[in-house]
Each structure stands twice: as structure tokens, then as C-alpha cells.
Amino acid sequence: PDIPLFEGILSDLFPGVVLPAPDYDHMTAAVKRQCVKFNYQPTPVFVEKLFQLYEMILVRHGLMLVGLSYGAKTATWKTLQHALGDLNSNGLLGENKTRVVVINPKSIYMGQLYGQFEAQTHEWQDGILAKKFRECAVDTTPDRKWVMFDGPV
Template sequence: MTCAAFITMNPGYAGRTELPDNLKALFRPIAMMVPNYALIAEVILYSEGFESSKTLARKMTQMYKLCSEQLSQQDHYDFGMRAVKSVLVMAGSLKRSNPHLSEDVVLIRALRDSNLPKFLTDDAVLFGGILSDLFPGVTIPEHDYGVLHSTILDSLVKRNLQPLPSMTKKVIQLYETMLVRHGVMLVGPTGGGKTTVYTILADTLETLYNSEIKKATPSTSQ
């Protein structure tokens, strides 16, 4: 009496298949409706402390709609509810850490930082165009990563690698993606730098951790 079984069945979704008829007959079907992304985004933005949530939510859902229609079809692209939720969580943390920034800039930064790392080069240009169309006249100040950026450069030099801006950018993008997503995968061609990116990030975080330990440990002299 206290136990119930539910089966989520969505045959059009990636990785899902139809239930066999003999099993389907044992369960009562329940119809599900497509979620209202704009309303969900609006409520979450309000809960994260945004004031112009209605406008921002509408622009955000429109952006994801345009991306799904205009960008190339890739297996790792995701414009569903999971992607929307991760952007909203990132926007909330950015707003709390940068209360002086306008809400437009905060949301654009969240959209850019959570989506750009997974786009191909050509799609990244299209994505920038969509953002500028939805948020005309809004300029985003460059974020200063300070000690993280300098430590990445040191880690590259220690491994006898050229500290190219594209490589440091990818390391920072991987770090920011790992802050908001539970599962992260690096995809790309052989020799594209996947192994280098995650090893440099590991070196950087280890160096920063050790330096914090040294700062926290008082030195004693006899």
C-alpha cells in the first residue's frame, strides 16, 4: 500500500524506447504537457533576486528557441530544461557576487559562460549575434580572473607549453562549467588539447590549494 511504481516514457527523447505491450498493459497512462519554460525561468529568477524577471525570462527562452533552430545539430548540444536551470543557477550566483552590475549584464554573462564552452567556432559566432539582437546596446565588461589566470599561465610554462590565449580560455571555461554542471565531458578531435586542458586545470587548482594551505599555516621559528 505504501509503494508505487512509475515509468517515464518519452519515445521521442534521446535514448528512450517504447515499452513492450505486455508491460504497458499493467500501467495506467498519464499524459504530460510541455513545460512553460518562460514561466519557470521567471519564477526561478525572482527567487534568485532578480527584479526584471519577466522580461529577462522571455528573452532567455527566446534565445534558446533561436539557438535550437539556427545552430548546427551536434550530439552534445542541449537547449532543454537542464540547460536553462544551470544558466539560472549561475545567474543567481553571479548576481549575489556582483550586486553592482545591471541584471541584463548578469544574465548575458551567465548565458555566455555556460553555453560558449560547448559551441563549435562557427556556432559561437551565431550565438554572439543572437545575444546582441536580444540585448541591443548592452556591453559586457571583461571578467578579471586574477590569480586563477596567472596560475594557469605558470602551469602551462612549467609543462613547457605555449601559454596561448585560446588554451587559457578553455581551461577557465572548463573550470566554470564544472562549477554549475554535475557531469562534464570534454569532446573534440585527436590532438585538440583535451588532455592538456584538464591536466592544466588540475595543476592550477592544486597550486592554488597548496598556496592557501601555506597562507593558513603559521610559521614558527626557534
């Protein structure tokens, strides 16, 4: 429902401008290979959502996949992760491998996740998130780094 509304706004702001369709031939092939590997069905809706995720990652530093349980959120990002690695292995589209750190935020206490002040020692103790972000920041490889909170919101 949001896409037609957005396209309408674009056509009002830029009348007569037609956006070229993106060329996802190599990406589509990589996605389908990964779907076969993971025994997923590459339905048009699944592939469309995967491309929407990819396009959002290109323009945003952080985003959320929200939906019902068993709605293919994890399958979508995992398939995209491996498809990007597939493209990298084949030297296509200038893509990089993707390293993923997965954290279930509901499996630990808030202080363990974000960090906390230790009352006895009067020192700050970094949480898992800060430690993982730091690891990603000092990693000089060209690989993409994704820190995922995968669990209930």
C-alpha cells in the same frame, strides 16, 4: 563559430547590455605556472579553451571534451586541475583543490564499468563508476571531485 552566434542572440534578447569581462589575472598566472611545470605552451587558444572549460564546470555538473587525438584535451583538464590547486594553495579566488578519478572506459567491460547483475548469486555488483561516485559522495572535504572518462569515445 558558436560564440558570435550566441553573443548575437544575447544582444537581441538584452539590447544595450554589455557584459563585463571576467577578471582572470590570478587564474592566468596560475595557468602559466602550471604550463611551465608541465612543459606546455600557454598559447592563446589553449588558455582560452581552458577558461571555457572552467566556465562550463561552474555551471554544469557534467560535460565532455571531444576532439582529435593529441588535441590537448587531457592537457587542458590537467592544467586546470593543477591551476585550481595552485590558487587554493595561495588562498586566491576561493578555489578548492581538485581530486580527479580517471577511468579509461574502453579498457574494461561494460559490466565492470557500470555494474552488472550476477546470474549465479542473483545480486547486483556495482561497477567501478558507481564505486568511485560513492567515494566522491561520502568525501566531506571541500575539494572538487572530477570523475573522468579519458579515452576513446
